[in-house]
Amino acid sequence: MNAKGQKAPVLVIGAGIAGIEASLLLANSGRKVYLVEKTSYIGGNVIKLEEVFPSMECATCLITPKQEELLQNQNIELLRLSQVETVSGSFGDFTVKIKKKASYVDSANCIGCSACFDPCSVEVDNEFEERLAKRKAIYIPCTGALPSIPVIDTENCLRFKSHECQACQEACMFEAIDFNQQDEELQVKVGAIVVATGFKPFDAGEITQYGYKKFDNVYSGMEVERICASNGPTQGQILLKNGQQPKSVAIIHCVGREEKGYCSSVCCMASLKLSHFMKKKLHEVKITQFYSDLSIPGKAYQKFYEEVKESGVDFIRVTVAEVSQSGKGLSIKYKTEDGKESTLAVDMVILNPALEPAADSAKLAEILNIPQSEDGFFSEKEPDLTSVATAQDGIYIAGCAQGPKDIAETVAEAEAAAGRVLSLLR
């Protein structure tokens, strides 16, 4: 409690599903939450998915009520385009400096009508859509992204590159575009910090034998998630580069597993999910999964695996696999555990990569003074006993920031971090 008898606020870093859940629990108990998010949108990696395993529920339907609850909660101050710069102090009394980049759009005036997009003449790759679509310099990452208030990408906006352009401002009916907005530096005092910065996928291009970015129709798992998404670059149509539907697909597991030295825990299930989805959309498609060990732990996953297998998806255990071009299509050369070599011709290859910590994790670890393991994930204090407490009292980690895991585990950790804060920060 501070001098006024108010409970100390809490800082949550990252507005993905873990950050959202932790923020809601903390806010609903009566605490103020500063929710710092690097990007312009909330929902992190989950809103990129069309369906989630094992229930195959629609990811957006799942998370939208939580997102709306968050945006309407009076106790939560969402700081988009923001990053933590410095942290000092200790449990109960941290002083945090936050750098908030200007969005150049006034959130009080903007009503999210998107009239400013069309007039913008700049077109760049949309990172959210895994560069499978374009966006303008003033944008929201995808239809339905929240909050619906766009931001200006100053790296590509003509005006910020010293050209005269006011196209978006002229198109806005509500005087919501303000080129005079400045980056801000905020200083807040909080009692505890929850780090929920999530993950990014391993770059499949680092492994040359899979032909990623070399051959057409070799995609990363995340690219396929966007392709399958009904609000994605192809509105959920699964098509090859030539515009036709694939007749045969190979899904290669464990991409980057050897390089990273750990099993990312969720990719087997993600591969099963994609198979299930693709079979639903393209009834005749032949899907083959290339894997090393099947990681389907827990009460619910094996049943899903059996259903997918039953639907006609093939599973081949391999020690090595290599993708090459074969005529107009692709060919996978692989070796099974008994040493036998075979090939399989397919139209499309999906690489399911390892999960890595989010970019800038090292920088954040330094700022917070919390250790990282050699793979870059934030380290917990007593690994066998809990995953959420770090060596620093008052600083907690939750979700994939701690290590690769599925949504249920992520939410449990977010709730556990909130539990620790609510119990220990009086």
Added chain:
Amino acid sequence: MAKKIGVYVCECGTNIAEKVDIDKVITAVSPLKDVEVVGKHKLPCSEAGKEAIKQSIEEHGVTHVVVAGCSPKQHELTFMNVCEQAGVNPYLFQLVNIREQCAWVTPNGEEATDKAIRQIKAAISRVRYHTALEKKEAECNPDVLVIGGGIAGVKTSQLLAAPDRKVYLVEKASSLGGKVRRFEKLFINMESGSALIEQELQSLQGNENIEVLTESEVEQVLGFLGNFEVKVVKKAEDKELNFNVGAVILATGFDLFDPKGLPQYGYGKLDDVYTSLEFEEMNISDGTTDGKILLKNGNPPESVAIIHCVGREERGYCSKVCCMYSLKFDRMLKSQLPAAKVSHFYSELCVPGKSYQKFYEDTKGMGARFIRSAKTEVTSNQKGLTVTYETETESKGDLVVDMAILLPAMETSSDAQKFAEMLNVPRDEKGFFVEEHQLLSPVASAMEGIFVVGCARGPQNVAESIVQAEAAAGKILSALVPGRKLELEVKTSEISETFCTGCKTCIDVCPYGAITFEERRRISVVNGVLCHGCGSCAAACPSGAAKLKHFTFPQLYQELEAVLR
């Protein structure tokens, strides 16, 4: 009292105004019965707009408000607040969507205008039938009942207990600590489980906000979130305790699948075939062998087979922790008997997460042998115990060993069914308790106020069980704040005593168990704490006795009738 309806139409800059002829709309709705004032605004959701509406409401004595603009998903709350500030009950209000579902999707201006008029007229008809609804609150008890004194139960109690929140920790055995107390080592740091429990118990002892009830069993739990009535029997003293709590955490742990049912492993028939828990018991320093790994004949084993996935096919799931603790066993064996040969017979290697693969590779580096086997059998002949295996490519082999350790599937504890019935918490076909939502609410059960953590919920390791224990604490600490009332859903269902015929149809359809049958009056009654406002009962009720507030039949009928006029 006469109704005075204020209708405010949003132009949304030009978003609505460029398609919908606002003036025509105003002309069309002004003459309607009870409409007192109709206004238009460029942006009613702005500060200026909200002020203007407030002023209009006060000036004209408006009793019911209709705003036509964007989606209620955007601004319903905004305008409900405006109503409240202007002295109008926030539920005497309707927001009409003439943007996302009208102006933005109807290219023809005339059609868009007609549609807007139709929808606004419907809202006016509907709002006449709205009733004022008040915020609902209920007293709640912040105390918590924790059933099960294993590591999860102990950890959650520690986080929850406070001077203003008492925790009752009930354990059927004579001491706390559950299974972990009998683990000599925990993976991956190979530290003592019993020492960990000792440590935890010491901190519990000093805690006067936790009432530990060992050798006790929960006999009855009645009630609902914020208000559970609990009956506990202290077996040793044959004493009954009655107390109230606001939430219940079920942390009853696991038991192992009984391998006796699988004759191919020879368990219970052949000597020196042990389950993992039996092997743990052998290693604990105060166990029957003083912590020494010994065969039945009193000698230490020279070669050991560890057989994974025992019962996996029968149970239909992967128990997640066995591959990892088999590696722990491997190291425990190597540590005590450096010359012992250890061979693992497994189907899939389950080592998920950032640290487990390395633990596996290091263990393998210490000399463990891993044989992937689709079919494993344990038999006995003159040579001793023989493990026969068959790989996925159907090549066969056998290995003679001194000892076989079976890793059986993890199941819920034997008293799970008792609690499922007592607490009305469903279990899935595998026997584990079902979460409120598999992904978004993993530690809450389908019954509000009852949480399930640890292995009662599904197979998991110590760290995960503790995370869930902390998560349940987090949810309770957030929802049940001492001194603060529980805020309840306003738009709930209620059942008219007059019209209820006692058919109980509503009870069957309610997904939340929010309706109970009251024998005395022979009617069904809705529990406002548990009702989520879905309306299934209202739709199912044959006599129209069940009504969903704010979505009653008359209200929906008026809306319907007006759009079709």
Added chain:
Amino acid sequence: MVEQFTPRIVGFLCNWCTYAAADLAGSAKMEIPASLSVIRVMCSGRVDPVLAATALLHGADGVLIAGCHPGDCHYREGNYYARRRFALLRKTVETLGLDSDRFMLAWISASEGQRFGEITNQFAEQIKKLGPNPMKKNISL
């Protein structure tokens, strides 16, 4: 020869899924039949058969009930009840001499704005082909 007429279609949309999809269709500026009038309910399970039948009796040419996909219901099971009631409703209206194709039950999730557009337009076409609701001529309740 069916004369061209503008059908009156009533859509009962569930708040959590289909209503959100309808909003999304709006954000994407899709074209949705002007003849569709939307009535928001919290759950497709709220729509009782009497309400749906009343719509038809009051002159609706088509009635659409839409909610979350089975398994995704915000209230767990509401949409299962909607499905059962709808099946019964279709059978019942046929005995009254009405075409049960005037009713449609659809599962549209919150992200399926595109699909909302497809389904509503398809349904409007279907109703146009069926012609005006014969009950419109007999209103004397």
